[in-house]
Structures are given as structure tokens and as C-alpha cells.
Amino acid sequence: EVQLVESGGGLVQPGRSLRLSCTASGFTGSRFTFGDYAMSWFRRAPGKGLEWVGLIRNKLYGGATEYAASVKGRFTISRDDSKSIAYLQMNSLKIEDTAVYYCARRSGGYEDFDYWGQGTLVTVSS
């Protein structure tokens, strides 16, 4: 079964940077590999609901990226298909970026997100 594990969260000061990783496993034996899927990042701020952060398409689409307006220009998503890892580089962090960050795999069918990680907490505070 596919598993996604986020890492890299922690306490960071406003204006600084942080990079999160999403390591995938469980593709062994499947006809599809990590590189065949688009991967997305989401977040849930304290007391709030889920928010989409951005997405990176698969190799067929050249790994093109899309971002929510709230993070565009500050956050960058990348991937290393050889290591089955997706990254979220967060620059110029703001207090309002404090949240649990999740990665998820976009299914190949209906653009739902069929596998999610447990999340990693990012706290932006001075």
C-alpha cells in the first residue's frame, strides 16, 4: 500500500525559509511508479479547514507546478522521482503560514487525492 511521510517541519522565525519533504513508498509491484503521479501539498492552520497549497504534475507534463494565490512567489514545489520524494520549499514565511502541512498523491482518474500523509507541523513565530 502507498505510504506518504512528511518531514522537515519545525519552529521558524518570520521571514526565514524551511523545506519540507514528502517521501513515498509502496509503489513496488505496481505498474505505475512515483513519477507517474502528480503530487500536491495542503495545509491546515490551527482552528481552520484544509487549504490547497500547490501541485506538481508528473513527468508526462514536465513536472509543471501550480500554486494557491496565498503562497505564489514564496513557495516552490519540486520532485526527485529517483528518490520518490516531493519537496515544498517555503521562503519568506509569515505567521499565517503556521499549520500542519500534508502531502497527497493525486489519483490518475478523477483528480481526487487518494493517499495522504500524516502531516508535519510548521510554526512561524518570533
Place this chain on the structure above:
Amino acid sequence: QSVLTQPPSVSGAPGQRVTISCTGSSSNIGAGYDVHWYQQLPGTGPKLLIYAHNNRPSGIPDRFSGSKSGTSASLSITGLQAEDEGDYYCQSYDSSLNEVVFGGGTKLTVL
């Protein structure tokens, strides 16, 4: 303010049925974009419950069902169980924003 509107909370007794609504607009649900539903239990990551309006992934019991009509969608849960307590989110795509969008989430309490 979420693009998709859900009730903040619903509740029901064990064994009962509850329905959670998700109201959108002509740029998302009404434009024909698929609606998906997720369950998030305390301390865990979200879990896909329903995809493309009314399809259940493998392993999701048939107590969970979805529907869509016009600019709205709904999730129904029958035979409520204590372990169903958690937050439920609808999700679609908005062509005006060019973003994946969510409802604000609905907290389900099993009485």
C-alpha cells in the same frame, strides 16, 4: 471564507443517518468539476471517502454515499458509529481561481 460552503457541524445518534451539504457556484461544482469528500479523524491525515460525486474507494463501507445536483453536493452517512466522529471536507476545482478548493469542513459528533 471558503469557496465551497458546508455546515460547521452536524450530529446524530448511533445508528442514525446524517447528511452534509456542500454548496458551490457556477465556476466550480456548477461548471461540472468533480466533487470529492474526505474524512479527517483527530490527529490523522485526511482520508478519501468519496470521489467523483458518488464513488467509494476500495475499503470504504457503503454506509458512506455521495450525490451531486446543480451547484451542490452532499455526503450521507448511514448507521452512524462512534468512530465516524471527525471532520468532513468536500473538494472540487474552481475555474475562476484556477485552484483546488475545499469546503470549510463539517464537524460530525456522534451523540
